[in-house]
Amino acid sequence: MSRARIAVLVSGGGTNLQALIDAEKKGIIKSGKIELVISNKEGAYALERAQKADIETAVVSKKQLGSQSAFEAGIIKLLDEKKIDIIVLAGFMVILSEEFTKRYPERIINVHPSLIPSFCGEGFYGLRVHEAALSYGVKVTGATVHFVNEIPDGGRIIMQKAVSIREDDTPETLQKRVMRLAEWKILPASVEKVCAGLISK
Numbered sequence: 413m414s415r416a417r418i419a420v421l422v423s424g425g426g427t428n429l430q431a432l433i434d435a436e437k438k439g440i441i442k443s444g445k446i447e448l449v450i451s452n453k454e455g456a457y458a459l460e461r462a463q464k465a466d467i468e469t470a471v472v473s474k475k476q477l478g479s480q481s482a483f484e485a486g487i488i489k490l491l492d493e494k495k496i497d498i499i500v501l502a503g504f505m506v507i508l509s510e511e512f513t514k515r516y517p518e519r520i521i522n523v524h525p526s527l528i529p530s531f532c533g534e535g536f537y538g539l540r541v542h543e544a545a546l547s548y549g550v551k552v553t554g555a556t557v558h559f560v561n562e563i564p565d566g567g568r569i570i571m572q573k574a575v576s577i578r579e580d581d582t583p584e585t586l587q588k589r590v591m592r593l594a595e596w597k598i599l600p601a602s603v604e605k606v607c608a609g610l611i612s613k
């Protein structure tokens with residue numbers, strides 16, 4: 413294998429996807445190539461970002477397919493067709509079943525906007541994570557990139573980066589700073605690390 417084939421799963425704005433696209437262009441990600449972007453939401457801005465970068469896109473909607481198993485079967489079909497090696501969850505707001513995660517052991521990577529094991533697991537996603545960190549009163553938060561297993565946010569940690577909380581932070585200002593200082597750096601770095609490990613096997 414010369415480069416690992418990457419699929420990125422998204423639900424929203426896709427700034428982490430953008431960080432991956434930019435890192436590939438800059439050669440920070442050199443052991444893998446983004447071959448496919450799948451969104452569970454039609455109209456997600458992340459899809460436009462992928463199209464602008466000439467990456468194939470697809471929408472797989474759980475609402476339209478009616479069940480989690482049909483939704484996951486739709487994703488698996490696309491991953492098989494494109495012979496995907498590594499799946500990156502970049503702001504993907506759906507919890508995947510054990511059946512799905514067991515199919516790809518240490519092949520699914522997620523970015524989470526806190527220092528796991530704080531503020532993670534079911535119900536902790538997006539802005540809610542930062543709201544929880546601020547209301548708890550922690551002085552340091554950050555981001556974590558980890559492998560995905562059957563426990564939500566429970567897989568082996570690949571990288572973490574800490575970010576200080578400011579007195580005047582709101583969930584929105586904190587979210588932006590955690591993205592800029594942590595997520596957009598450690599996600600591409602982790603993807604390169606995992607892809608490099610895979611192609612050297």
Ligand code: GAR
Pocket residue numbers: 423424425426427428429458502503504505523524525536537538541591595
């Ligand atoms: C990011 O902060 C990501 O860490 C978080 O959602 C945001 C998506 O932003 N993911 C989770 O909370 C997953 N549990 P993006 O669409 O701009 O990358």
